[in-house]
Amino acid sequence: xELHFILNGKPADALIKADTILLDLLREKGCYSVKxxxxxxxxxxxxxxxxxxxxLSCSVLAAxxxxxxxxxxxxxxxxxxxxxxxxxxxxxxQCGYCTPGLIMNILAMEKELNHPSEEEVKEYLAGNxxxxxxxxxxxxxxxxxxxxxxxxxxxxxxx
Numbered sequence: 001x002e003l004h005f006i007l008n009g010k011p012a013d014a015l016i017k018a019d020t021i022l023l024d025l026l027r028e029k030g031c032y033s034v035k036x037x038x039x040x041x042x043x044x045x046x047x048x049x050x051x052x053x054x055x056l057s058c059s060v061l062a063a064x065x066x067x068x069x070x071x072x073x074x075x076x077x078x079x080x081x082x083x084x085x086x087x088x089x090x091x092x093x094q095c096g097y098c099t100p101g102l103i104m105n106i107l108a109m110e111k112e113l114n115h116p117s118e119e120e121v122k123e124y125l126a127g128n129x130x131x132x133x134x135x136x137x138x139x140x141x142x143x144x145x146x147x148x149x150x151x152x153x154x155x156x157x158x159x
Contacts, residue, residue, distance in 0.1 A: 001015070005069070006068070012070075016063065018063065020062040021060070022055075025062040034048060035101065040058075043101075044056070044098070044128035044129060045101045045129075047100075076107060086145040089141065090140045098129065098131070102130070105125055105128055109121070110146060118139065
């Protein structure tokens with residue numbers, strides 16, 4: 001079956017089988033930020049944006065993105081780099097395996113929620129698992145990142 005979609009802002013085509021999973025197609029297309037973790041929609045490692053909405057690519061058939069926009073971390077490098085500075089400043093990057101999926105959800109959350117509380121952030125990110133950290137450094141980084149405009153000086157939070 002022939003598939004046409006927009007991948008990170010550029011037209012993309014693929015010949016796929018009816019049972020091709022989006023995660024596999026994206027990795028074939030060179031989007032290595034999309035990670036395989038649990039294959040049960042429980043870890044968030046494979047998060048991508050489909051028409052701007054966070055989606056778990058391990059549980060989406062590739063055929064479902066026909067005519068849609070798919071964004072991976074490779075398509076959001078500039079935005080991701082800003083948040084990455086906050087993660088690094090808090091010592092929260094650890095091994096980094098879960099980071100792409102986490103960042104995709106944080107960037108989507110930032111657009112969707114207005115000034116979320118820590119509890120709202122935790123609820124939004126409930127499906128993102130990290131096996132290395134205790135989440136405290138990540139949460140500090142997330143809250144500083146989300147509140148950076150209110151604080152005035154971004155550089156202080158990133159040093």
